Amino acid sequence: xxxxxxxxxxxxxxxxxxxxxxxxxxxxxxxxxxxxxxxxxxxxxxxxxxxxxxxxxxxxxxxxxxxxxxxxxxxxxxxxxxxxxxxxxxxxxxxxxxxxxxxxxxxxxxxxxxxxxxxxxxxxxxxxxxxxxxxxxxxxxxxxxxxxxxxxxxxxxxxxxxxxxxxxxxxxxxxxxxxxxxxxxxxxxxxxxxxxxxxxxxxxxxxxxxxxxxxxxxxxxxxxxxxxxxxxxxxxxxxxxxxxxxxxxxxxxxxxxxxxxxxxxxxxxxxxxxxxxxxxxxxxxxxxxxxxxxxxxxxx
Amino acid sequence: xxxxxxxxxxxxxxxxxxxxxxxxxxxxxxxxxxxxxxxxxxxxxxxxxxxxxxxxxxxxxxxxxxxxxxxxxxxxxxxxxx
Numbered sequence: 001x002x003x004x005x006x007x008x009x010x011x012x013x014x015x016x017x018x019x020x021x022x023x024x025x026x027x028x029x030x031x032x033x034x035x036x037x038x039x040x041x042x043x044x045x046x047x048x049x050x051x052x053x054x055x056x057x058x059x060x061x062x063x064x065x066x067x068x069x070x071x072x073x074x075x076x077x078x079x080x081x082x083x084x085x086x087x088x089x090x091x092x093x094x095x096x097x098x099x100x101x102x103x104x105x106x107x108x109x110x111x112x113x114x115x116x117x118x119x120x121x122x123x124x125x126x127x128x129x130x131x132x133x134x135x136x137x138x139x140x141x142x143x144x145x146x147x148x149x150x151x152x153x154x155x156x157x158x159x160x161x162x163x164x165x166x167x168x169x170x171x172x173x174x175x176x177x178x179x180x181x182x183x184x185x186x187x188x189x190x191x192x193x194x195x196x197x198x199x200x201x202x203x204x205x206x207x208x209x210x211x212x213x214x215x216x217x218x219x220x221x222x223x224x225x226x227x228x229x230x231x232x233x234x235x236x237x238x239x240x241x242x243x244x245x246x247x248x249x250x251x252x253x254x255x256x257x258x259x260x261x262x263x264x265x266x267x268x269x270x271x272x273x274x275x276x277x278x279x280x281x282x283x284x285x286x287x288x289x290x291x292x293x294x295x296x297x298x299x300x
Numbered sequence: 301x302x303x304x305x306x307x308x309x310x311x312x313x314x315x316x317x318x319x320x321x322x323x324x325x326x327x328x329x330x331x332x333x334x335x336x337x338x339x340x341x342x343x344x345x346x347x348x349x350x351x352x353x354x355x356x357x358x359x360x361x362x363x364x365x366x367x368x369x370x371x372x373x374x375x376x377x378x379x380x381x382x
Contacts, residue, residue: 181342185359188346209340225340232343 025092033093033101033248040085047081054081054294064300065216066288079289087131087244087290094134104138105251112254115236116144121191123230123237125257127202127280128292130243135252136171139196146171147190149183149199149226171198184229191235198240199226201276203293211270213277216284218298222273231260231268239279243287255279302376309352310375311368317348327369334368353379 027036048055058080062073094102115122116139124146126132139146152175174186174197187197202222204210209224230237237257245251260271284291315322318335325334337345346357355378365371 181339181362182359184339184343184346185357209338228340228343232347 021088024089025096028089028093028098029096033089033098036089036093037086040082040089044078044081044085048077051081051294057294057296058291060296060298060300061291065218065298076289080291083244083289084292087134087292090244090248090250091131091134094137099137101248103249104135105245105249107251107253109254109256111256112238115238115256116196116254118236119194121194121235122196123191123226123233123235124196124198124240125201125226125230125237125276126198126240127200127284129202129280129284130241130287130290131250132198132200132240132242134250135240135242136198138252139171144194144196145190146196146198147174147187148172149174149176149187149197151175151205152177187229188233191233197229197235199229201226201239201273202280211273213273215277215281215298218300220298222277224269224273227269227273227276230257231272234261237272239276241280241283243283243290245287253283302372306376306379307372310372313348313352317344325368327372328367330366331368331371349375355379 024036024039027039055077058077059073062068062076063070066076068076090102093099136146136148148171150173155173155175174183174190176183190197204221204223210221211224212219213222214220215222239255239257241253243251243253257272258275260268260275263271311322311325314320314335315325318337318341320335331337335341342362349355349357353375361374361378365374
C-alpha cells in the first residue's frame, strides 16, 4: 500500500453539455421523470459507442472485476449508463420540488445521528456511486451548512448549469484550484464553524498522492487527500452513500468511521482509508451497476 | 533579531515532522523544496504551527514565505505580536 506513480486517474472532464442537460430539465418539469426516462433509454444507446473511455471502463469493470460474461456485460453496460442518467434525472426532479413523488429510506445508526446533530464540524466522505447529491437537501434537517469540496473545473460546470436554471443549490462549494492551498484553510474554517464538509473519497486526479488498496478483488488507487484532511483536522468522519433501490426510491446509508486518533502519525489516514474502502466495497457489492467512475479505476 | 533558541526549536520540529536531516535546513534554503512539501503536507504544517506555537494560521500568512528565514520571521512576528 505504498504510494506509486501510476497514471490511472480521472481526466477531469465530464460528458454531456449544458444544453443536453437543460433539455432534460425541460422534459422533467413539463412531462415528468417517466418521459425523461423514455428519452434516456435512446440516449444511452448513443453513449455506448461515442463515449469509448467510459464504455471501456465499465466493460472491464463488468468482465474483470464482476466476472460477468460478454452478453451479461453488454446488458450491464447499458444499465450502468441508464442508471447514471436516471440518477441525474431524479436529482433534477427533486431539485425542482418534486421530492414528494419519491420515497427516501434512511439507514442512520444512532452514533451517526449524534455526530450529525452535534455542534462540531463533520467530514462526510462519499463516492462517485449511487446518487450522492440527491440527499443534500435532507441535510437541512440538521440545520447545518454543507460545503462540498470539488475540483474547480467540476465547480465551473455546475455553476453554469445552476446559473442557466437561475437556481441556488442546497450546498456551498469549496473549489480546489491548482497551485493554491486556500481550500485547505477554507475546509478548516468551515469545520471550526460546525459545518459539514462533503468530499468524495474514490476519484483520483492526476499527480494526486494516493495509496493502492484491495477493492472488489483487485488493487485500485484511492486519493490520500480526503483521508489526510479528515484525520489531521480531527473531525469526526461519516461515510455516506445514496443508492437507488427502486422506481423513485432511494436509500441513504450512513456509517460512522472508526476513531483512528490513537494510530501513529501518517498511519491514521491509512486506517481511515481502509475503513472507507471496506464500507464502499459492501455497498458497491450490493448495487454494482451504480458505480460511476468512468476511467480505468483498477488499471486492468 | 530572532532568538537562536526559537530557530533551533523550529528546525527540530520541522526535521522531525517532515523526516529530513536537520543539517539541510539553512536560513536561505527554499522551504517547500527542502522539506519536499505538497498541499497535503501543508495541512501538517498548519497543525504543527498551531499546536507548537499556539496561534491560528490563515492562508494569506503563507504568501511570501519562500525560505526558512521567511518562515522564522513569520513565526517570530506572530509569537511576539510584531
